[in-house]
Amino acid sequence: MRLFSVSVFLFTIALPVLAQSVTGAQQQSPSLQAGLEAYQQGDYPTALKKLIPLANHGEATAQLLLGVMNDTGQGVPKNPQRAVMRYRQAADQGNAEAQFHLGEKYELGEGVAQSKAFAMEWYTKSAAQKYLAAQAKLDAESRFAERAIAAELAYWGKINAKREAEAKAKADAKISLTEQARDSAAEKITAHDQTDEVKSIAPPPSSNHKSTPLQVGLAAYQQGDYPAALKKLIPLANHGEVTAQLLLGVMNDLGQGVAKNAQRAVMRYRQAAEQGNAEAQFHLGEKYELGEGVAQSKAFAMEWYTKSAAQQYPSAQAKLDAEADKAARIKLAAEANERAVIAARAAEQVKRDAEAKIRIEAEQARAAAEARKIALAEAKSKAEAEAKRIVQAKQAAEVLAAAQAKAAQEAKLKAEAQAKAEAAAQAVKQAKLDAEIKAKAEAEAKRIAQAKQAAEALAAAQAKAAQEAKLKAEAQAKAEAAAQAVKQAKLDAEIKAKGETEAKRIAQAKQAAEVLAAAQAKAAQEAKLKAEAQAKAEAAAQAVKQAKLESEVIIASPNKIKAESADAIKMKVERSLMDWATAWSAKNVHDYLAAYSYNFKPKGLTHELWKKQRAERISKPKVIEVRINNIGIRLVDDSHAAVSFTQHYRSDDYNDEVKKVLQMEKQFDRWLISEELVVESAN
Incomplete structure (x- = not known):
């Protein structure tokens, strides 16, 4: 109900x-x-x-x-x-x-x-x-x-x-019904809304007596000859025959011999009901309750059920009993x-x-x-920052010490190379000197040999003089060699002294680097203490600033205007999409067409022909269901969006499932459809 x-x-x-x-x-x-x-x-x-x-x-x-x-x-x-x-x-x-x-x-x-x-x-x-x-x-x-x-x-x-x-x-009394009696009996016959029930209550016309128009109509109805029944019953109903009115209501209600017509059935039921027919009163109550052929009204339905039940009509009594039981159950529940x-x-x-x-x-x-x-x-953050600064200072000192050690090593290598070069040069010089001495000695020996040869040509007396000259030359050569050895020893001493000086300089540089590293470590410690003091001062200043900012926010927040977020725009787009689907399901042509932009261009039709076509297709089915899911929204900008979704459509005689893409644009604070495209069909 x-x-x-x-x-x-x-x-x-x-x-x-x-x-x-x-x-x-x-x-x-x-x-x-x-x-x-x-x-x-x-x-x-x-x-x-x-x-x-x-x-x-x-x-x-x-x-x-x-x-x-x-x-x-x-x-x-x-x-x-x-x-x-x-x-x-x-x-x-x-x-x-x-x-x-x-x-x-x-x-x-x-x-x-x-x-x-x-x-x-x-x-x-x-x-x-x-x-x-x-x-x-x-x-x-x-x-x-x-x-x-x-x-x-x-x-x-x-x-x-x-x-x-x-x-x-x-039959026992063998009484034959007269014409008048048969007419009276026929008028009392009440037709039911099922064909076999009407057959059970309407006696067949006697072959011995002339049948009345009502009996002829009822007989034709029982035999399924609905055109003949209509031909006989309609004039009778139009002249107030209550049984004909009731049966015509049934035929219009069930579509027997005529197209189903709820309004005409209501008219015939009402004619019979107003003459007191209990069954017609019950059927009229049903029509009011169901809203078939007449505006739905529970009050009018109950009024006719009550009239029918007052005449002991069982269906009406059952109806009122069910309503009473239902009211009692509702109250208890x-x-x-x-x-x-x-x-x-x-x-x-x-x-x-x-x-x-x-x-x-x-x-x-x-x-x-x-x-x-x-x-x-x-x-923890402060300790980690401080540790990081110390590590960085230590790394810088180590890098500096390594650079200084590298420089000292390079200086040492340079000094050694220089000493080797000088020693090589001295060796070359010494070799040259030795060659010169040898050359001189060879020249002198040659000269002596020549002199000896000359002396041999002289007298034997000159041999002693030559011998003395030879001894003198050898002594002179020894003296020159000794002088050269002294000079070489002096040169070696100078080279050794230069090497010791360079090593001393390198040691001094390393010591200076260590002193510098210690000074830098001390500076890092002082910087750490200074940074901590500065951080505390900045934290205090930040706290004051934050307190001031919070007070300003508290004062200014009632007047603060938030910009519309992307999520808020998407929510409005989705709501417009749902309103469109809802209007379609409710067969609300006005709201459905209002969801489209004036820029919408239907394919192959003018805008007016498209609107007319859509209105006809929406109005034709009795029931339409449109469901939408798998919604995806991509914002092109603040006033344009692309919407993809799966659409499920069901009506009285058709259903399908498609994937659609709508292009939507914002017009006067509303999101409207500017383009509609079916991208895939499941059917």
């Missing part, structure tokens, strides 16, 4: 279930937990801020709760279409509660085209997961149908028994739910108080630990 009060009741008893699903989600997602806590505390703006990104990324609990908020107007204006969109997202992921609420929306026609078939489909899915409200809904539907069928069978059983008794009495809600609220308050105390204590402990951590980090 499409009763708003029942819907509200079922939603009320579903809230504890929502809370249970929320508790499970809290253990998995801190962001979801924060959103749910904000919702429970009535902080709907914060809840929306936390839940919308989660829902857009496929979090079923967030999708369900956003559906509830849009459904009941919590933090946002009531929006049945957006509620249906969020319920559908969660329902497609198997959420039983969302499946139940989506079924309600289809049954009531809120935010989506009314469809009893789709409603029962979603109720069945929810009940399959043991969702109590859905099971109760299906049980109520089943019990009502069983009662109506049983009452209908009992009613016609009584009618048939009565007529069989009358027929037997007439509401009272039980109210008690459960009060107990749950008390338990929740105790839980919140305990959690608040734990949070405060944890926050205090965390703040103290954080302060200690910051102090340790600062001390």
Whole structure:
């Protein structure tokens, strides 16, 4: 039954279930937990801020709760279409509660085209997961149908028994019905909405007597000759024949001999009902309840059911009994739910108080630990910086000492090379001198030999003189050799003295380097002390500056304007995309076309022809479902974006799945579609 009060009741008893699903989600997602806590505390703006990104990324609990908020107007204006969109997202992921609420929306026609078939489909899915409200809904539907069928069978059983008794009495008495009696009996016949039932209650015309037009029409109807039945019944109905009016209502209702026409069926039922026909009154009540052929009205439906039941019509009585039982169950369940809600609220308050105390204590402990951590980090940072400076100073001193040692080594090598060069030069000089001495000696020997030869030519007396001259020459050569040895010894002493001087100079340079390194280490220590003092002074100045800045921020923050972030722009783009899909699902042609930019250029059509074509295609199906997922948004700049997604479309007679890319542009603070492209089809 499409009763708003029942819907509200079922939603009320579903809230504890929502809370249970929320508790499970809290253990998995801190962001979801924060959103749910904000919702429970009535902080709907914060809840929306936390839940919308989660829902857009496929979090079923967030999708369900956003559906509830849009459904009941919590933090946002009531929006049945957006509620249906969020319920559908969660329902497609198997959420039983969302499946139940989506079924309600289809049954009531809120935010989506009314469809009893789709409603029962979603109720069945929810009940399959043991969702109590859905099971109760299906049980109520089943019990009502069983009662109506049983009452209908009992009613016609009584009618048939009565007529069989009358027929037997007439046969025993061998009384023939006169023409007038047959007419009177025919007028009392009440046609039912099933062909075989009409056959069971309408006696065949007697072959011995002339049949009335009503009997002829009923006989034609029983034989399935609907054109002949219509030909006979329509004039009778137009002249006020109540049985003809009722049967014409059935034929229009079932499409027997004519196209189904709910409005005409209502007209004929009303004609018969206003003349007091109980069955017509019941059928008219059904039409008002279902909204078929007439504006839906529960009040008018109950009015006609009551009139029919007052005439002991079983189906109407069963209907009123079911409504009474339902109201009683709703009242009892509401009272039980109210008690459960009060107990749950008390338990929740105790839980919140305990959690608040734990949070405060944890926050205090965390703040103290954080302060200690910051102090340790600062001390560690300063020590590491100081150690780094000392290491750098030590490395610089070592580099300098190494450079100085290298310079001393190079000087030593240079001195040794120079000494070797001088020694080589001296050796060359000595060799040259030796060669000269040898040459002189050889020349002298030659001269002596010549003199000897000359002397030999002289007298023997001159041999002694020659001998003395030879001895003199040898002595002179020895003297010159001794002088040369003395000179060489002097030269060697000079070379040795130069080497010792260079080594002494190198030792002095190394000692100077060590003194310099010690001085640099001392300077590094003094620099360290100075840096620490400077760091303390800078920290104090920074603290003063920070305190001043915080006070300025506190004063200036109410007037501070934040620039719009990329995330905020993407959220607006996605919301425009969802509004477009929602308008399409709701068959709202105006809002659907309003989602397109005036710059949009349809392929192969003028803009006006495209708008006309889209309006016809949206209006034609009875039900449209459009679901969107796998959304990707790329911002080209502040006013242009490319949006990719997977689109699932389903209607009465067609369904498909495609991948689309939309080019969107910002116009007057709205994001509109400027280009629409199907990039891949799954069908």
